[in-house]
Amino acid sequence: MDLELRGRRALVTGASRGIGRAVAELLAAEGCDLVLTARNAGALDGLAETLRQRHQVAAEALPADLGTDAEARRVADVAGGIDILVNNAGAIPPGNLLRVDDATWRAAWDLKVFGFISLCRAVYPGMKARGGGVIVNIIGQAGESFPPDYIAGATGNAALMALTRALGRSGPADGIRVVGINPGATATERNETMARHRAQAELGDAERWRELFRNLPFGRPAQPEEIANAVAFLASPRSGYTSGTILTINGGG
Numbered sequence: 001m002d003l004e005l006r007g008r009r010a011l012v013t014g015a016s017r018g019i020g021r022a023v024a025e026l027l028a029a030e031g032c033d034l035v036l037t038a039r040n041a042g043a044l045d046g047l048a049e050t051l052r053q054r055h056q057v058a059a060e061a062l063p064a065d066l067g068t069d070a071e072a073r074r075v076a077d078v079a080g081g082i083d084i085l086v087n088n089a090g091a092i093p094p095g096n097l098l099r100v101d102d103a104t105w106r107a108a109w110d111l112k113v114f115g116f117i118s119l120c121r122a123v124y125p126g127m128k129a130r131g132g133g134v135i136v137n138i139i140g141q142a143g144e145s146f147p148p149d150y151i152a153g154a155t156g157n158a159a160l161m162a163l164t165r166a167l168g169r170s171g172p173a174d175g176i177r178v179v180g181i182n183p184g185a186t187a188t189e190r191n192e193t194m195a196r197h198r199a200q201a202e203l204g205d206a207e208r209w210r211e212l213f214r215n216l217p218f219g220r221p222a223q224p225e226e227i228a229n230a231v232a233f234l235a236s237p238r239s240g241y242t243s244g245t246i247l248t249i250n251g252g253g
Helices: 018-029 041-055 069-079 102-111 113-129 151-174 189-203 206-213 224-235
Strands: 009-013 033-037 059-061 084-087 133-138 176-183 246-249
Touching: 009 018, 009 069, 009 113, 018 033, 018 041, 018 084, 018 133, 018 224, 033 041, 033 069, 041 059, 069 113, 084 113, 084 224, 102 113, 102 151, 113 133, 113 151, 113 176, 133 151, 133 224, 151 176, 151 246, 176 224, 189 206, 224 246
Parallel strands: 009 033, 009 084, 033 059, 084 133, 133 176, 176 246
Antiparallel strands: none
């Protein structure tokens, strides 16, 4: 299916690895020009070069730490006119109410929660002026399942779900669609690292980390490419009547 994305310009945050990288690769394959941002400049440069060579699209690496409003606005200014924003940057650490200290909680929210908000605010006026656009927020299942041992993440994700639904209701008046995706367990480097720590603590052997996924639906986590497929469809004109919707991808678990 042609998703009718060729020639669109997309800004993808957290693009250097995991879901963000998979999204960038798929959008490039669909013919999108890309602005890629993350903190790892070397990884971004390598990805941008790969996408240019493989798919003959424009791909610009824009290293940034989106933990401040000023940096989010700088990224939006440098990126220029974009048709698609994929908010993906940010990883909130696990822990219950008393384990996550105030500084950790605030720093994590500065990057993910306020990072998403700041970029939405920064790109929205330009999208409106050009007659429309799409914002895809990659949030996380904890925003609807509320695990107490991931309280900072659950609370932050719930806030981003509310942002997505609220903005998704008002955006169509300006030609802007806003949608969200809540991935469940996904086979990323970060989740493997967390699984290794958990396997060491619970099973006494970090190398047994794959055993922790046996009880997941289909006996495995999602692949980043499976999340990317949903991002591309929701961002495309093929999904042109979808706004304020959040898609959960967790295998039915």
